[in-house]
Amino acid sequence: MSLAISHLARRFGATEVLRGIELEVPQGELIALLGPSGSGKTTLLRIIAGLDWPDAGRLSFDGTDWLAKSAAERRIGFVFQHYALFPHMTMRDNIAFGLTVLPRAERPGKTQIAAVVDGLLQFLQIGGLADRYPAELSGGQRQRVALGRAMATQPRVLLLDEPFGALDAQVRRDLRRWLRGVHDSAGTTTIFVTHDQEEAFELADRVVVMNGGIIEQIGHPDQIYDHPATPFVARFLGLTVELPVTMHTGRACAAGLDLTGLPRRAIADGAATLFLRPADIRPVPEATAPFHVTEIASTGALLRIVAQDAAGCRIESEVPRRDGRDLAVGQAVSLRAAAGQIFPTGAPIGAVPAETPYTLKEARP
Known part of the structure; x- marks a missing residue:
């Protein structure tokens, strides 16, 4: 069974929020929709849930047209950022709610509902808090209750919209590791929305990077990174240093840059743009190099080093503090690139760089 989305489009007035989305999610996979605010992530999630409707396109699950079904008929579990728990209900009653409002013909008996809730309380590791009210719980505990309520009806697909956005950093880290374990144990198809790159890469089997209503890239987290x-995608994932280079027989060249560590690229000779992460740039002392160190700042474990040439090209790099002991302000350095991405100059946003395909097993370790 898989969720299939084809040519999906949605507009609000003159604004195109989704523009021809194509996506297939196999049974049991955990997918992250990653992108900045306004990229269309939540709108896509709401359409899958049956809370909004597209202007064009198809949405099906296991070959069944979901656009012909209501939200209730799709059997979706939805977890919101701000929990949306009923404050007058205990944890136990919040989790049971979805089962108690099922149509009479589908509704389990009270004994069966109690058994399902007890099982989920233990599964979610909150059994000792069953009779507390939401106001008596921490944010992380409330989010576990919200997840339990979504799972109680045995949803075909579990949707999570920024599920950890309202929590502090340490709780987010703990909960996302816990959620991955819950997903693997339950085997539910899961789609979650986030703008947090670290969260998406740690949790997801595949990451879907969205921007301006389109999908820019889909792949395993390591492949995308x-x-x-x-x-x-390069800018969004931290390749914030952009440098003009010249391509010659598949190699990038630029004065003061050592780019021999980069693989050959199937890009035509001529002007191109090299995208680098500061952590992938290593300043190397060289008396005749055109760059000079203008700033050195320590963040504890790292040194932030800024180098500039006579033309005003300013490049920031990050190196482990112990590796930068020989550097000083005013020193001439060449800049060695350990990794980067190259696009022909003027490449449109959606242009895919030509290079040797990157292969990686989709299974998580």
């Missing part, structure tokens, strides 16, 4: 497919 190492091989961003478009300039937008």
Whole structure:
């Protein structure tokens, strides 16, 4: 069984929020929709849930047209950022709610509902808090209750909209590891929305990077991180240093830059743009190099080093503090790139760079 989305489009007035979305999610996979605010992530999630409707396109699950079914008929579990728990109900009653409002013909008996709730309380590791009210719980505990309520009806697909956005950093880290374990144990198809790159990469089997209503790239987290497919993905994932280079027989060249560590690219000779992460740039002392160190700042474990040439090209790099002991302000340095991505100059946002395909097993370790 899989969820299939084809040519999905949605507009609000003159604004195109989704523009021809194509996506297939196999049974049991955990997918992250990653992108900035306004990229269309939540709108896509709401359409899958049956809370909104597209202007064009198809949505099906296991071959069944979901656009012909109501939200209730799709059997979706939805977890919101702000929990949306009933404050007058205990944890136990909140989790049971979805079962108690099922049509009479489908509604389990009270004994069966109690058994399902007890099982979920133990599964979610909150059994000792069953009779507390939401106001008596921490944010992380409330989010576990919200997840339990979504899972109680045995949804075909579980949807999570920024599920950890209202929590502090340490609780988010703990809960996302816990959620991955819950997903693997339950085997439910799960789609979650986030703008947090670390969260998406740690949790998801595949990441769907969205921007301006389109999908820029889909792939395993490592594949996307190492091989961003478009300039937008490169910038969004931290390749914030952009340098003009010249391509010659598949190699990038630029004065003061050591780019021999980059693989050959199937890009035509001529002007191109190199995208680098500061952590992938290593300043190397070289008396005749055109760059000079202008700033050095310590963040504890790292040194932030800024180098500039006579033309005003300013490049920021990050190196482990112990590796930068020999550097000083005013020193001439060449800049060695350990990894980067290259696009022909003027490449449109959706242009995929030509390079040797990157292969990686989809299964998580």
